[in-house]
Amino acid sequence: MATLLDILTTAAILYSVAAGLLIVFGVMKIINFAHGGFLTVGGYSALLITKLGLNPWWSVPCAFAIGFVCGMLIERLVMKPLYSRPLDAILATWGLGIIIGQLITLGVGREVQFVQSPVSGTIDLLGGTYSGYRLLLVLVAVVIAIGIALLLNGTRLGLVTRAVIMNENLARGLGINSGLVRFITFSLGAGLASLAGALITPLSSVDPNMGVPWLINAFMLVMVSGVSLVSLAVACLVLGGAQVLVSSWGNPILGGLTIVVLAAVVLRLRPQGFSRG
């Protein structure tokens, strides 16, 4: 039972981390390697809230807002001039990820720190007890998924965004400002990364490189998902589940490699990964 809940909560956390990376990939056709950096920013946003002695719930909106604003600035200053050079844009995000990590090291130091959790203790569930906070993360992942789905399928902005994802030039020819769509998407992706970072921190710790392993897993999950949020959910459940099984029955080091290795195998056997068609 506990294993099942581990799989579910691990998938939820992975989904929260990877969702922002996926929408940026969909619209901009590049992997944002600064995603890990934004995630770290979120972790430190949560730390800031703890240090200020505020209610830890504040870390959720604060991390999202700080990440969103970072995304806005970086999109305008760094990404926008590089849109006609996608390879350089990818390199730039890689560099940005490093810069964010170094800036945080310079600002607050290298040491590992801990954040207060908004929910503590365990919940009795199906004859056992389980971490209340991890269960909460499942709820949060569902809310994120529904929120993105509503935004994409229920609003004019979402329709325009889907149009840009499918065929950017056609969208431009119909009067859609795809630059604005990129701007909003990149900022939203950064906000989601930062939000995920704040959500993760109560489970682990905060350090300037906390985003790196998450970035690698999220990258592989997006690669096997195409540009579908449904495929991403499936990939998180399958590969995240495998990670939990390997970690608990094998060892945690191997568990950490599971997603990357399995994703590579999946892509070798089925280039379209978990996406349909």
Place this chain on the structure above:
Amino acid sequence: MSEAALDVRAIRSGYGEAPVLRDVSFDVRPGEIFALLGKNGMGKSTLLKSVMGFLPLHAGSVGVFGADITGLPPHKVARREIAYTPQEQALFQDLTVEDNLRLGMRDDTFFDAGVKRIGQFFPVLPTRLKQRAGTLSGGEQKMLLVARALMSRPKLMLIDEISEGLQPSVIDRLAGVLRAERDESKVSILIIEQNVKFALSVANRYAVLKLGEIVDRGDIGGADVERRITDQLSV
């Protein structure tokens, strides 16, 4: 002469350094259909992409209704009440008919009225709103393209080879719609075509584009126009 709906002046453009268009000039007058004819590879689609701002001009200028739009990005060109219908990958195949039509408009305010209007031209489309555009037949897809362009009630339409691969009955239907839009709504229309019969059935004037240059132009109506154009296209 009042200001042209579309005024293309001495434009040169192409992909990278290679020129495709050399000093091409023509104008589309308000409320007329102008046919630009030419075979494959003569620069017809390149011309529309240059007008829309997808390709940078090496020289020359483009004006619409008296305003200079040279160098504007495509979305700003489109927002000047211009409906551009490309030849290839012109629909969002995985979106519904309804969503494709919505994308023809700047906002959803007049969507229902727009669907009602295009339903008069293409009765099949309002019954297929929830169907994915990619699952429509070839003819229905072309109808959807024209319908999407009409949704925004444009002042100028740029249409790239709409008749390609269509049955004569569908071509006749489209020709009727274009003539009606010109005559009743005073829309100015530039059609890019290889189908001479279709072009002659709708257009007021024509030009023939060959290897990036205009080699012939005139009014449609003369007795020998069809033969002249056909001769130009065949050599």
